[in-house]
Amino acid sequence: MEIKTFAKGSCNCGGVTFLVTVPIDSVFICHCSICRKSTGSGGIAVTVVPTNSLVIETGQDLIQAWEKPNHDWLTNFCKKCGSPVPGKNDEENSYIPVSLLDSGYENLEVKHHLFVDSKASWEEIGKTGTQHKGAFGV
Template sequence: MREDITTGGCLCGAIRFTIAGPFEHFFLCHCSRCRKATGSAHAATLFSNTARLDWLSGRELVRTFQLPGTRYQKSFCSHCGSPVPNLRRNGGQIVVPAGSLETVPILRPEAHICFSDRAGWEEAAETAPRIDGLPGGRP
């Protein structure tokens, strides 16, 4: 039986990792914390309680921010600021920002969570024009 291997890394390439095993959940979170942490409409996050996270390079560059008084935490590259996986529940759960992956996960988003907390401008984004590339055809 083949073990699922997912690969990923940060924007600058200093951090590289693999995840061996399946993801159990894939959520799009619209809470204000996730919006602030991503600078976007939502965080796209995968979760696994059974997979193994292996750092191939750059483990020493990973920093983790824990929001005081909450369960919220985010790990990121100290060079480029890109979000990277983190471990929760004393290492029993891997939390992976979907945008950090280079392998397309088999699991698809299963729910928009904290949807009532979504950004006021998000609905307008659904009808915005779709442009392949940058506006005005710039490279």
């Protein structure tokens, strides 16, 4: 049986590839200091999907996880090229850095900005998306 694919993605070196089996349209941008340091930018833009809708096709052995001590925060990255790669968001969902998408990004729209109270002073938040002082719903 063929899996219906709505999006495909890969890391910078192409070692980690994945596909998404549900439609995606929402982007969450986290502006917290941890995400800024993790990406070297103003934060990270991700979409969130049910974990069973994310299929790592290649490179599972290249995925390295790092958990910030004393925080409920975990990031995954490719051991070969350093790109952030999809990872566990919570018990039911996974996050996908939208910059990794090679297809399926056409309908993406920024819906939420998270931790805007800790954004970098030099960063300007765009006009789209609801701004939250902390995590989603806060």
